[in-house]
Amino acid sequence: MNIKEMIEQIVTRENVLENEPMKIHTTFQAGGNARLFVMPRTEEETAKVVQICRENHAEWVILGHGSNLLVSDKGYDGVVIWLKKYLNGCWAEENEMIAQAGVMMPTVAREAWKCGLGGLEFASGIPGTVGGGVTMNAGAYGGEMAQVVKEALVLTEDGKLRTVSNKELQFSYRHSAVQSEKWIVLKVRFLLFPKNSEDIKTLMDDYNGRRREKQPLEYGSAGSTFKRPTGYFAGKLIEDAGLKGYRIGDAQVSEKHAGFVINRGNATASEIWSVCNHVKKTVKEKFGVDLEMEVKTIGSFEA
Ligand SMILES: Cc1cc2nc3c(=O)[nH]c(=O)nc-3n(C[C@H](O)[C@H](O)[C@H](O)COP(=O)(O)OP(=O)(O)OC[C@H]3O[C@@H](n4cnc5c(N)ncnc54)[C@H](O)[C@@H]3O)c2cc1C
Known part of the structure; x- marks a missing residue:
């Protein structure tokens, strides 16, 4: 077989x-x-x-x-x-929300709002799953997974199911132990707090309005392409390096937000990769700052 x-x-x-x-x-x-x-x-x-x-x-x-x-x-x-097709349930238990790894973060944030639970508003516009969010310690507008995850059920590298606490997840900027330990996130328990539903909705609408205004949501992308280097903003460095609009084929540094590399339609992965490399090289030459990819890669990018 x-x-x-x-x-x-x-x-x-x-x-x-x-x-x-x-x-x-x-x-x-x-x-x-x-x-x-x-x-x-x-x-x-x-x-x-x-x-x-x-x-x-x-x-x-x-x-x-x-x-x-x-x-x-x-x-x-x-x-x-x-995991998205089947492991996509979420439900509330008192002040906690339990979510399977494949459910989308905006879905959990909406469910929490409906239950009058605050804390997940920041995640209402992050277009990823709960599993991906915990792996990446996804965050926005001052919130991040580290603040709301109580514990997670993971599959360890040696094939065991384990419940790991927030502390064991060792969250840091766009990183968690899931990456270093090669765990698989299966289920997550969020600790939230009772909050007026209207206030939750107002905050989510505000965040999502800001996203629509600032981010090139009409194009394919992976959000912020690079991590925020200590003491700088990646988008500002890229813009100051004169790279806004820099393009190879259909891959381009967004003119709306220089922190995003976008696909204008038919970009290949190697065009996107080449734009990223050019950005890294130029920013290093101009400002001496090393930009690190926030985006993960799969497969080989060697020529
Ligand atoms: C328009 C746009 C806006 C964005 N805005 C934000 C933002 O504001 N803040 C932010 O932090 N990010 C943002 N992102 C990036 C992205 O949404 C987040 O990183 C998100 O957490 C990724 O989740 P995902 O399910 O898509 O993960 P994927 O992209 O599918 O995977 C990312 C990594 O996590 C691993 N992974 C996924 N699921 C699991 C699992 N269950 N167990 C173990 N490993 C797993 C994958 O193997 C991979 O290494 C944005 C992206 C876009 C396109």
Whole structure:
């Protein structure tokens, strides 16, 4: 039996796709195909799929909403595990919200609002899943996952299910232990607080209005392409380097917000990658500052 057949035995045939185009699963809307694209229906199935990959020495990666990912044009010769299709529930328990890894952060924020629970307003416009949000310690407008996550159920590298506390998640700027420990986030418990629903809605509307005004939401992107270097703002450095509008093919430094590299329509991943490299090189030459990608990559970008 090959690895595809082994995985099909766990998740059924209809939940395993071959040569799936990743451009339809990433907000950059670019990149090649994944050899296998697997949609587990439960946490247990997720664990079994990872175990099969491990035993067969197959590379695997977890995909959320693909809103912080650039996939190589050459594709990914491994198994992409997509939690969004089935592991996407969320519900309130008193002052807490429980969310599965594949539910979108704006959905959880809206659910919390409906339940009169404050704390997740900052996440109402971040277009990623809860799993991706915890992995990245996603944040905006002074809020971040670190402030609201009480604990998470994770699958550890050796295949064990473990509940890890906020402290064990070791949140820092756009980073958490999920990245360094190679955990898989399966479920998250948020500790929120009672708040007037109208006040929650006003704040969410304000944040989302600011996003629409400042960010190039009409184009494909992965949000802020680079991390904020200590003491600077990436967008300001890029703008001051004269790079606003810099373009290779359909990949461009946004004219609206220089911190975003956008896809104007048909950009390839290598065009996006080349724009990013040019930005890094120019900012280093002009200001001596090293820009680090916030966006994660999958597959090879070597020429
Ligand atoms: C228009 C736009 C605006 C944005 N604004 C913001 C913002 O304000 N603040 C902000 O922080 N980010 C922002 N982002 C970036 C992005 O939305 C966040 O980083 C988000 O947390 C990524 O979630 P995702 O589900 O899309 O993750 P993906 O992009 O699918 O994955 C990101 C990384 O997390 C890993 N991962 C995903 N799910 C899991 C899991 N369950 N377990 C383990 N690892 C996992 C992936 O393997 C990958 O390494 C923006 C993006 C866009 C396109």
